[in-house]
Amino acid sequence: MQLEVIGVGGAGCRIVDAIYSDTWDGSAVEAFAFDTDSKSLRECTAIPADHRYQYADRDGGLYGDLGRGVELGKQYAEELSNKLVRGQPSLADAFLVVVGLGGATGGGAAPALVRELQILYDAPVYVLATLPATDTDSDPSAPLATDESREFDSSESPSPVMANATRTLELLDGLATAVICFDNAAWLRTGESLAEGRTRLNQALATHVATLFTIVGDDGEATAETAIDTNDLERILGAETDVVTLGFAEQHVETDGDDETDVGSRLKARLFSSKSSDEPSVDRTTAIRAVETAIRKAAHGKHTLEREPENADRALLVVGGPPAWLNRQAIADGRRDLESTIGSTQVLGGDAPRPDDDAVFALVVLAGVGPIARLEELVAVGSS
Ligand SMILES: Nc1nc2c(ncn2[C@@H]2O[C@H](COP(=O)(O)OP(=O)(O)OP(=O)(O)O)[C@@H](O)[C@H]2O)c(=O)[nH]1
Ligand SMILES: [Mg+2]
Incomplete structure (x- = not known):
């Protein structure tokens, strides 16, 4: 099947980079990365440079300010969706918007982007969302919790990671066709920080996702006895923002x-x-x-x-x-x-x-x- 994977925010872009690097025999995938922070985009080297796009007038992360992320999302959703025409979005069988819940940029923009894609295209718009690991992510001194370039200032209140995650999920409800969830907490080893484990986590997640979307409508050299097509997938994932x-x-x-x-x-x-x-x-x-x-x-x-x-x-x-x-x-x-x-x-x-x-x-x-x-x-x- 033809899949458009779109990462928003640091986590979303890194995960899309991992997904795009994975093997895609028989299936077509186009990847895009959108962030307010150009530093995070530069690191997504598997994604072609013209498919990475920095938006908003100020370059950098939003330091957990979800309200600002939502505003920017609404303001730029159309511009971001226009970037997809550098590929062939009209041929897509599905869109997959990838985001790390808890952040401000990705969690703020994902709902508006999903809405825009639902309006523009007939294909389902799935969301792939990571759930923050309570103990590591809510510790503001933990590196990479929301923005790795951030110098922590102890006068600020701790990052409201959990509140952000909940709010983004609420905003996605009724917009996303379905939400595939990945729980960082369950995949990190005891005592391991997200900074240490994220490459392994992103790789594991990429394997799951690449497997799912490559088996659908697989037209490789060998014929399946019972092939799964896009209609089957749509039937199973539903259209009511169900958790997957x-x-x-x-x-x-x-x-x-x-x-x-x-x-x-x-x-x-x-x-x-x-x-x-x-x-x-x-x-x-x-x-x-x-x-x-x-x-x-x-x-x-x-x-x-x-x-x-x-x-x-x-x-x-x-x-x-x-x-x-x-x-x-x-x-x-x-x-x-x-x-x-x-x-x-x-x-x-x-x-x-x-x-x-x-x-x-x-x-x-x-x-x-x-x-x-x-x-x-x-x-x-x-x-x-
Ligand atoms: N699995 C995984 N989760 C990540 C990764 N990076 C961050 N996260 C999770 O995603 C949440 C959001 O982080 P980011 O994506 O960096 O945040 P953002 O959307 O860029 O938003 P701001 O930087 O706050 O503007 C974090 O709280 C973590 O729970 C990653 O590489 N892999
Ligand atoms: Mg960021």
Whole structure:
């Protein structure tokens, strides 16, 4: 599918940079980065320079002033959306606006930009939002909490990160087609600051997002038995600003191409296998086990946002990897299990053959999830 990813503010631009650097076989992606702070834009080196744009008359971050961010967002939304014509926005199957909740620039501009895109284009406008990690982000002395170039002045009141995050979520309600959430707190290691962990977090998030959007309408060289198309995705994500979480897992598998170093087994395969190298034989039980394990981890393991597994309205399961490993029965069983876990029949399953891969992966999308303890906590802290 054709996707337009747009980062606003420091976090949004960095995450888009990571997403854009990820592999996109078969799918088209265009990336844009918008910030009031040119320093943060200069660091997004994967995104073409003419797709990065500094807006507002004063260059720099907004130091947590969400009111100002909202004002600037309204003032510049049209100008920002006009920058997209440097690409081909009219061909987009979806827009993905990426923002770090808690900041002022991204959190302020995202709602107005989403509104503008909804007016201009027919395609859904999804939001990808990070939730601030309470302990690191609300500590004003923590580097990179909202603006890394900021010299902290102890006479100022602490940055109202949680209040900003709550307010932005409220503003997005009814505007964003759906909100994919990523909880920084759950992905940082104990004692690790955002400054230390952000590259790893952004990479993990990029893998989840790139996987989701590359499997949709995948027209790679191998044909899926059950392909997921943009209509399927729209059906699962809904159009009511539902909260979405993603779970991803992969299992390395031994493929014929793997044996470069293992001369003995390569030779054995050549001598004794009746199949040619482009028709690898895979033991059925081993394939089923690999698919089952990947599905179990993606469905019940760590998600971008922790949730009670049963609290979702709709779900999508896609299993991908080398075609010979994609056991249809195991995928169908996994889909049925997911259906009974969430107690809904609105569960789609599909496959994504990747002939050159050496891993079986599963991606689970849960939509309409709630109530979510972390979001409630955010709202409670933000409004106290
Ligand atoms: N996952 C992730 N989260 C980040 C990153 N940088 C910042 N954040 C989070 O996003 C929130 C907003 O930070 P920024 O995006 O830097 O803020 P901004 O939108 O640029 O707004 P101002 O700089 O305040 O004008 C922070 O409170 C963090 O919770 C990042 O690289 N990765
Ligand atoms: Mg900033």
